[in-house]
Amino acid sequence: MTETIVLPSPTALTERDIAPGLDLVAEINRLRRERNAVILAHYYQDGEIQDLADFVGDSLDLSRKAAATDAEVIVFCGVRFMGEVAKILSPAKTVLIPDAAAGCSLEESCQPAAFKAFRERHPDHLAVTYINCSAEIKALSDVIVTSSNAEAILRQLPADRPILFAPDRHLGAYLARKTGRAMTLWPGSCIIHEQFSEKELVKLKTRHPQALVAAHPECPEAVLAHADHVGSTRAILEFVLASDRQDFIIATEPHIIHQMAKAAPHKTFLPAPGADGGCSCSNCPFMALNTLEKIYLCLRNDAPALVVPEPLRRAALAPLERMLEMSRGLPMAGGSHGG
Numbered sequence: 001m002t003e004t005i006v007l008p009s010p011t012a013l014t015e016r017d018i019a020p021g022l023d024l025v026a027e028i029n030r031l032r033r034e035r036n037a038v039i040l041a042h043y044y045q046d047g048e049i050q051d052l053a054d055f056v057g058d059s060l061d062l063s064r065k066a067a068a069t070d071a072e073v074i075v076f077c078g079v080r081f082m083g084e085v086a087k088i089l090s091p092a093k094t095v096l097i098p099d100a101a102a103g104c105s106l107e108e109s110c111q112p113a114a115f116k117a118f119r120e121r122h123p124d125h126l127a128v129t130y131i132n133c134s135a136e137i138k139a140l141s142d143v144i145v146t147s148s149n150a151e152a153i154l155r156q157l158p159a160d161r162p163i164l165f166a167p168d169r170h171l172g173a174y175l176a177r178k179t180g181r182a183m184t185l186w187p188g189s190c191i192i193h194e195q196f197s198e199k200e201l202v203k204l205k206t207r208h209p210q211a212l213v214a215a216h217p218e219c220p221e222a223v224l225a226h227a228d229h230v231g232s233t234r235a236i237l238e239f240v241l242a243s244d245r246q247d248f249i250i251a252t253e254p255h256i257i258h259q260m261a262k263a264a265p266h267k268t269f270l271p272a273p274g275a276d277g278g279c280s281c282s283n284c285p286f287m288a289l290n291t292l293e294k295i296y297l298c299l300r301n302d303a304p305a306l307v308v309p310e311p312l313r314r315a316a317l318a319p320l321e322r323m324l325e326m327s328r329g330l331p332m333a334g335g336s337h338g339g
Ligand code: 13P
Pocket: 057, 058, 059, 060, 132, 146, 147, 148, 218, 231, 232, 233, 234
């Protein structure tokens, strides 16, 4: 099985070819109509991209949208593995990503040869793998999970089977604590969630004693210990909107605050601090590669387009379909649409 290929366009326009003053949003709207394209965006994208998207969601809801859309073209604004999931689930569609370099530190931490050896050292274990990984890792796994369905899926697995969990050790440890299941963890972590500082969080809480803390389970245990709510990006959003409290500290990539501020402008959302006490290092550098210019160009150029070789696609599809099947009982987001 070879890996996913990103097709460039032979006659690609570049950012230098964009006429100064071009109304990018109007052009993107024209092109998406012409191409019958849907624009999907993760909550970690820039606010202007979230506002432009047809659908904004967490990893699970975006996968479900990609599997169900009847558009001919999917423009996936997130990181590359998310577009790859869309292509695996919807192979007949053209899947475009604004920037082929939008990777993921968790994906990087888990390379196929080492993961294969990890599985071979634990032949009786089920491999439960976080969606933040490459198609090759998915193909070597039994079931894929996201942060919003992992606990529900683990609870459906036979209690007598030991579990391998990759690649996020913090999410894995959180799930082991929640479910009481023993799990052997791959030693990966997300560079963004890893850098939140417990010490600075405690200081911020002291300054805002009324604030509730909402955290993503990719955060280290010491940070999660201070959280009033732990959940996926969508669950965090739902939590702060449903709460009757006024102030919240948000321990995940801070671009999700865009949706919070739009839906509850009277509430206050404070990004959780990193070790320097600031929050600028919490911005995901991979998510930040996507821009309106690149969305316009990918629709113009029909590139970068993802191609997943069929044997790899089929092998990665099986554990992804298992995930969707085992998530059927879980509701879809109420409609965090852009625009
Ligand atoms: P969710 O979208 O499942 O909350 O996960 C966030 C994430 O890690 C995206 O890379």
